[in-house]
Amino acid sequence: MTASPLARTTAPRRVAFLVYDGVTLLDVAGPAEVFKEANRLGGEYELVMLSPTGESIRSNLGFGVTVDGGVSDEPAPDTYLVPGSDRFPRTRVPQDLADAARVPAAGARRVASICTGAFVLAAAGLLEGKRATTHWKATQALATRCPTCRVETDAIYVRDGSIYTSAGVTAGIDLALALLEEDHGPDLTRDVARALVVYMQRSGGQSQFSAPLQGPPPHSPALRKITDRVTADPHGDHSASELARHLNVSTRHLTRLFREEMDTTPGRYVESIRFDMARALLDQRHTATQAAALAGFPSYESMRRVFARQLGISPAAYQRRFSTARAGSG
Structure with missing residues (x-):
């Protein structure tokens, strides 16, 4: 499929991914594919992978990921994406990872998490008083971990000011499409969605994907x-x-x-x-x-x-x- 490229009149928008040991690879690859496809069809994005230390990392699938640099060595990105990990919310977010989310976020135009990356944003203090979401299995844990957050349990993604959070795994693609539409409008976004064979905006919330929730039996x-x-x-x-x-x-x-x-x-x-x-x-x-x-x-x-x-x-x-x-x- 082809489309007429947009005129390149501005510098590429820098999209930085925070990657770390145990990061969920699909949380990275899904949104990255959206921006890469947008570039093919006329968008203007520069994608970079950053780790807290600047060293390469190993994903949840065991694959190594080579990074472009360390968080502290890079200029503030336009868009800062924080993917999740299978470890969260089972374990606390390490302080160095929380810091790696906090520092670039201060200079970014917008900050977004994919899936349980919301726990990293919460640990960095970026969700205080914010509306947010995460994978349906972890929404209650996020509400407990961040008591001031207003966790929306059924949302595919949530925007609160310049902070964006998304539901589980493939919802990162939905979020990336929404970010793309903010930058380039619906026409390019529609072309990207069609090229990737995904909905431009899927109907319904994430509860349609969740397992039946009957909760614990009553005490009485x-x-x-x-x-x-x-x-x-x-x-x-x-x-x-x-x-x-x-x-x-x-x-x-x-x-x-x-x-x-x-x-x-x-x-x-x-x-x-x-x-x-x-x-x-x-x-x-x-x-x-x-x-x-x-x-x-x-x-x-x-x-x-x-x-x-x-x-x-x-x-x-x-x-x-x-x-x-x-x-x-x-």
């Missing part, structure tokens, strides 16, 4: 009895009045139990269990109508509303994306 034996009943038979009659009758308590008391222990209502809890079951049924190639009936939804329309609220996409769109990886194999 009475409430555990109810949750076990719903989980064992999502298709049953689980109205609040019926569940309260099963425990021989008032509906008001049952609702209070759910609020205190699970921060939800009986109706929302039942809905979440049915939603998880419907996702599993769609993954197993049941039709959307079958999934709605088997999961206990009153109708397909009621299931569709839950999918729209939870994932931002329809059941049919979810199934197209996740039921098989062989759709285009022909």
Whole structure:
């Protein structure tokens, strides 16, 4: 695919990647490919790899990465990208790595993290009071590690001023496309997305990729009895009045139990269990109508509303994306 190059009237924008031992290679390669493809189609970017010490590093895949220099030896970049690592949030971010994120960030026009790179930005103090996101598995850990952050659990990427954070791994490509569009507009960005065979802007949030989240069982034996009943038979009659009758308590008391222990209502809890079951049924190639009936939804329309609220996409769109990886194999 070809496109008319843009006129090169300015110096290339310098995009620096902070790499370090254990860095997730795809967090680096995905965004770098976006900017490299943009250059082919008329963009103006200079890509550099920097490490805290200026020494080459070894990625999470065991591949060595040769760097262009050390953080302290290089001029402030236009865009500073901090990829993540499998180690975070299991371990604390080393001080030298936090410093390597903080110092260039002071002079950069914008700073962005990919996946768990958000933990590096947090350790550097760059997320204080900011909206942010990270991989769906680590959003709660980020909120704990950075109590002043407002962590958005379903966002593909988040911008707060000059600080950008993105969700897991391939969301770095989404973020890089957004940065590219800021610099060069939608036309070049669309050409890059098409060349890389990715969405220019994917619909829905990252929760569509997450595993079902049912959380820990409640502490109260009475409430555990109810949750076990719903989980064992999502298709049953689980109205609040019926569940309260099963425990021989008032509906008001049952609702209070759910609020205190699970921060939800009986109706929302039942809905979440049915939603998880419907996702599993769609993954197993049941039709959307079958999934709605088997999961206990009153109708397909009621299931569709839950999918729209939870994932931002329809059941049919979810199934197209996740039921098989062989759709285009022909």
